Amino acid sequence: MDSVAFSQLGSLCESNEGHQCGETWSQTANLPVHKSYPTEAQPSECTKCGKASENQQRCHTRQRLCKECGQACSCLSCQSPPMKTQTVEKPCNGQDSGRASATYVKSLSSKKSYECKKCGKAFACPSSFRGHVNSHHEQKTHACKVCGKTFMYYSYLTRHLRTHTGEKPYECKECGKAFSCPSYFREHVRTHTGEKPYECKHCGKSFSCYSSFRDHVRTHTGEKPCQCKHCGKAFTCYSSLREHGRTHSGEKPYECKECGKAFRYPSSLRAHVRMHTGEKPYVCKQCGKAFGCPTYFRRHVKTHSGVKPYECKECGKAYSFSSSLRIHVRTHTGEKPFECKHCGKAFSCHSSLREHVRTHSGEKPYECNQCGKAFSHAQYFQKHVRSHSGVKPYECPECGKAYSCSSSLRVHVRTHTGERPYECKQCGKTFRYLASLQAHVRTHAGA
Known part of the structure; x- marks a missing residue:
């Protein structure tokens, strides 16, 4: 047998007893996984085609040419599902050609007969078992x-290399969006077709992406298999663990092309970029106010409900969010846990520290598209942008006077309520405005 034929033949399985089971492998990495199967999972002869396989279903879900599109796919050619699973066949539509399987398998038994000999973890599904062994116990040889x-398979390395080259060979025919990975492409296509093949048996919610389905199911089961090695905190999915890991490493891989600012999460970068573009895709249906950040949008929507469950025990002031109450309580306790490394000045909330640091660095990341003026603070930038548009979205409920920023409205409302929140620590005199208190304090200093 020549070398080419030998390489194509791959590895022939030989059991512990010295007998061969007849299965051959084109990748030697698959052989030890196959040999570690329990006895009942070893290949048996298919009654339809006579070929040896772990089960008859797997025998008939190998790569075939699709009759509709002519490409390689895995449509079932016979119905021989094993006793423990129920298979719902989904026909090939041309978009899913080349994927491992077009079937959605629901487990009908909780029995887990595939046990890993190295760590003892058990699986009901042979493909999950193989994936576990490959991911956790096999040597990664492709760097x-x-x-x-490093990666276990060359195909994984090839896919990874695209993150460096920027290559995106999978393009959507509907919208032109391109992807580096076929699985991401398939998931995207479902946003056009509306297909959601993965349904949660606990609540009935459906998903277009298997990973989203899997992570959702864990919210019902409480399973958190992804644990942080640094602090022990556990997560339902690996992506959450990966993002959490950056709080320990300090890594900020997402950089703004406009100003160079780096972020820990892609969502933070997207929200930041909108500060440059002025885009505000999140619009409140009740008042029409628009937001560039989904977090701020959700917070705003809650203000319409009028529900403020978080009340200060000191003064009785209520808030819609626990974070707002936590920051407010520090005005009573005097706690300022966020300290500037440059000058030692301390702040009660992290956002105030972040903006203060820019007075040292000179950073002004918020630039006006209209006149080019730059700002170090987001609120000053937003206020300035409104000076061009003339928009005054903040209206006083008492007299109807409108303002371009919420802080100006807040100060104005005090003329109606009589509130004087700024108190002099030396004499106890109170003031409506911070500037008035600061001017008053100087009279004590000069005395």
């Missing part, structure tokens, strides 16, 4: 020359 990351 990326750019960053050094």
Whole structure:
């Protein structure tokens, strides 16, 4: 047998007893996984085609040419589902050609017969068992020359390399959006077709993406298999663990092309970029106010409900959010946990510290598209933008007077309520405005 034929033949399985089971493998990495199957999972002869396989269903879900599109796919050619699973066949539509399987399998038994000999973890599904062994116990031999990351299979390395080259060979025919990974492409296509093949048996919610389905199911089961090695905190999905890990490493891989500012999360970068573009895709249906950040949008929507469950025990003031109450309580306790490394000045909330640091660095990340003026604070930038548009969205409920920023409205409302929140620590005199208190304090200093 020549070398080419030998490489194509791959590895022939030989059991512990020295007998061969007849299965051959094109990748040697698959052989030890196959040999670690329990006895009942070893290959048996298919009654339809006579070929040896772990089960008859797997035998008939190998790569075939699709009759409709002519490409390789995995449509079932016979109905021989195993006793423990129920298979719902989904026909090939051309979009899913080349994927491992177009079937959605629901487990009908909780029995887990596939047990890992190295760590003892058990699985009901042979493919999950194989994936576990490959991911956790097999040697990773393919290394990326750019960053050094290693992979078990060359196909995984090839996919990873696209993160460095920027190559995106999978393009959507509907909208033109391109992807580096076929699985991401398939998931995207479902946003056009509306297909959601993964349904939660606990609550009936459906998903277009299997990973989203899997992570959702864990919210019912309480399973958190992804644990942080640094602090022990556990998560339902690996992506959450990866993002959490950056709080320990300080890594900020997402950088703004406009100003160079880096972020820990892609969502933070997207929200930041909108500060440059002025885009505000999140619009409140009740008042029409628009937001560039989904977090701020959700917070705003709650203000319409009027519900303020978080009340200060000191003064009785109520808030819609626990974070707002926490910051407010510090005005009573005097706690200022966020300290500037440059000058030692301390602040009660992190956002105030972040903006203060810019007075040292000179950073002004918020630039007006109209006149080019730059700002170090988001609120000053937003206020300035309204000076061009003339928009005054903040209206006083008492007299109807409108303002371009919420802080101006808040100060104005005090003329109606009589509130004087700024108190002199030396004499106890109170003031409506912070500037008035600061001017008053100077009279004590000069005395």
